[in-house]
Amino acid sequence: MANVLRTPLYDQHVKLGATMVEFAGYEMPIQYTSIIEEHNACRTAAGLFDVSHMGEIEVEGPDAEKFVSYISTWDASLLEPYEVKYAEFLYPEGTVVDDFFIYKYSSTKFLLVVNAANYDKDLAWVAGHKLGDVTITGATAKYAEIALQGPKAEDILKGMTPADVVELGYFRFLETTVGERRCIVSRTGYTGEDGFEIYCRPEDAVFLWNATLDAGKPYGLLPNGLGARDTLRFEVCYWLYGHDLDNTITPLESGQNFLISWDHDFVGKSALLAMKERGVPRKWIGVKMNSRAIPRNGFDCLAGSPEAPVKIGYVTSGNYCPTLGGSYALCMVEKDAVKAGDTVFIPIRGKIEAGIVVKRPFMQPKAGHKHDR
Amino acid sequence: MKIQEDARYAKSDEWARAEGGVATVGVSDYAQQKLGDVVFVGEISVGATVKAGEILTSVESVKAASDIYSPVSGKVVAVNHEVIAKPELINADPYGAGWLAKIELSAPEELNTLMSAPDYAEYRKE
Numbered sequence: 001m002a003n004v005l006r007t008p009l010y011d012q013h014v015k016l017g018a019t020m021v022e023f024a025g026y027e028m029p030i031q032y033t034s035i036i037e038e039h040n041a042c043r044t045a046a047g048l049f050d051v052s053h054m055g056e057i058e059v060e061g062p063d064a065e066k067f068v069s070y071i072s073t074w075d076a077s078l079l080e081p082y083e084v085k086y087a088e089f090l091y092p093e094g095t096v097v098d099d100f101f102i103y104k105y106s107s108t109k110f111l112l113v114v115n116a117a118n119y120d121k122d123l124a125w126v127a128g129h130k131l132g133d134v135t136i137t138g139a140t141a142k143y144a145e146i147a148l149q150g151p152k153a154e155d156i157l158k159g160m161t162p163a164d165v166v167e168l169g170y171f172r173f174l175e176t177t178v179g180e181r182r183c184i185v186s187r188t189g190y191t192g193e194d195g196f197e198i199y200c201r202p203e204d205a206v207f208l209w210n211a212t213l214d215a216g217k218p219y220g221l222l223p224n225g226l227g228a229r230d231t232l233r234f235e236v237c238y239w240l241y242g243h244d245l246d247n248t249i250t251p252l253e254s255g256q257n258f259l260i261s262w263d264h265d266f267v268g269k270s271a272l273l274a275m276k277e278r279g280v281p282r283k284w285i286g287v288k289m290n291s292r293a294i295p296r297n298g299f300d301c302l303a304g305s306p307e308a309p310v311k312i313g314y315v316t317s318g319n320y321c322p323t324l325g326g327s328y329a330l331c332m333v334e335k336d337a338v339k340a341g342d343t344v345f346i347p348i349r350g351k352i353e354a355g356i357v358v359k360r361p362f363m364q365p366k367a368g369h370k371h372d373r
Numbered sequence: 374m375k376i377q378e379d380a381r382y383a384k385s386d387e388w389a390r391a392e393g394g395v396a397t398v399g400v401s402d403y404a405q406q407k408l409g410d411v412v413f414v415g416e417i418s419v420g421a422t423v424k425a426g427e428i429l430t431s432v433e434s435v436k437a438a439s440d441i442y443s444p445v446s447g448k449v450v451a452v453n454h455e456v457i458a459k460p461e462l463i464n465a466d467p468y469g470a471g472w473l474a475k476i477e478l479s480a481p482e483e484l485n486t487l488m489s490a491p492d493y494a495e496y497r498k499e
Contacts, residue, residue: 034464035435036410227409227435292413292460294433320412320435327413349415349431349438 007052008144008205016223024117026053028226035227039322042191042232045220046150048212049229051197052205055119055140057112063132065107071129072102073251075264079104084171084186087259089125090268094250094275098122099241099259101188103173111139111184115241129267144205148212149195149232151366152219157196160215161185165196170368179211190229192236192365234319237286237330237361243297244284244316244330250275253282253332255360280335282313286362287329287344287355294318295329295346295353302345303338306354309345312337318346321362328362329355375402376494377468381487383426383444384496388468389476391484396445398429399472400463403497409434411460417452417474425483429474432460443476445483451475 005026013020018029029050031038041047059068068076074087083104089097098118103111114122123138130136148157157165163176165185173186181204189195200208213223224232230240239245245254250268252275260272275281289295295318302309313333320327329346338344342357380388386404389396405411413433423429429443453472456462463471478484488496 030436031409034410231435292433293415294413294438296438320433322410322435351415 005053007050008202009050009052009146009209012206012209013050018223018225021226023226024053024115026116028053029223031225031227032223035225035231036322038222038224038228039231041220041222042150042193042224042228043323044151045222046148046152046156046195046216047191047224047228047232048209048216048221049147049149049224050209051147052144052202053116054145055114055116055122056143056199057114057123057126058137058139059110059112059126059134060108060137061132061134062108063134064110067131067134068102068110068112069264070131070266071126072266073260073268074102075261076102076104076110077107077264078261081106082173084173084188088245088251088256089122090251090266090272091247092268092271094252094268094271095247096241096245096249096251096254097125097247099239099245103184103186117242142201143199144202145197145199146205146209146212147189147191147195147197148216149189149191149193149224150221151194152216152221153193153195156212156216156219156221157185160211179208181208183208187368189367190238191232192238192361192363192367193232194367231319231322234317234328234330235321235323235361235363236365240317249332250280252276252280253284255284282332283335284316284360285331285333285338286358286360287331287346288358288362289327289329289346289353289355291353292320292327293348293351293353294320294327295348295355299346299348301329301331301333302347302352303333303342306343306345309352312344315346324362330360374406374494374497375468376490378490380468381444381484381489382493382496383442383487385442386497387429387442387444389444389484389487391478391481394478394481395450396447396476396478396484397472398444398474398476400432400441400467401493401497402467405464405467405471408432408439408463409436411463414457414460414463414473416457417449419449419452421449423447423449423476425480432463441473444487445476445478445480447476447479449474450477
């Protein structure tokens, strides 16, 4: 594998016996012991994730707020200092370049956290839309990142930092030290659990990782690989770029109206308005499968009579949900094809499996506000 | 990696243990580790005829779907319904409660083409 990158925690993963896979250009742990065991640890106690592969883009300058707003579905001037917001970059056609997090320090300083697989594309896209007096810095090499998630995350972290993380609000961040290492700590995550994402310097990552594992041991903390990261996010129906979002899908179709503020001008806005005007053609639905066979990304989703069902869309994500104990799918389908309670059919490895359309998310996130409505 | 001494092994990591013309088959400990948490076992039909090296069924783990090949040829005379209801038995006890099917051997000599336990241990030595 040429040019596959490693995070600063690579040796720690190997030492812990992780199975390593290539993901988004990085060698990452998919699991340490068992995806289900790791998943359950995060739901009931805590999980620790290496997410150092995530990309960071710094935007600074007098026009930073105006610029970030112009390239984002969300108006950055609506954010308070030290607030985090989930948003998207859109193509002029209204489809998704990437989903990302805006960290606002002030109206002149922002950190954008993007998907690893999209980092180069995003950086080029952001730079390509440069507006006014701003400095754009591709800064991913400056940051390592670990995520501490789960009901015990707060208990574990509060003993490691002088900051009042108990009082830190959902989607807020602060600059502090953890284990006496300088960090940015945000109350955010991708699991549906309460928890934190901690950004540090790459040279501090090994220390922080091991200190957190040690501090968490009495609470039942386990290191979690990408496998559990995916099942955890899937149960609460958080979007995964490349599966549930891509350059053919608009946020109106993916059920993400909540990340659009309509009172500001942004790239892709006119296309979204036009789509609203003529009617949003597709919607993103949840399906509970009748059997435990697992629908995978790209499989057809059918509806109608069981004898001759017709294609209404496709599976964007599918998996077994360890907490719920069943297989589920997320599907992008024609807007009026089905409603909650209807039966859909998904051919899985030559056999047609039936499922029922259910409400998203499959389980309510415990962290902060509801992402979906 | 656990190896069952009295079983014989296919290169695709299934095992067979023959007794009186009927072989019990399953997947090896090495295979269950590679599969990860198994959450689904596809149907296997009693009475079906299977050939060595052909697909017996498929299993799904959280990671991926995988075909399971029959290590022997013959007729399926029993299916482990418990493992279909509780696929995690494959991870917990691949040589015991996690067995998949019993196959009446149509070509018992095929067993000689499978690996012995020591040979399989060597084959899957990390």
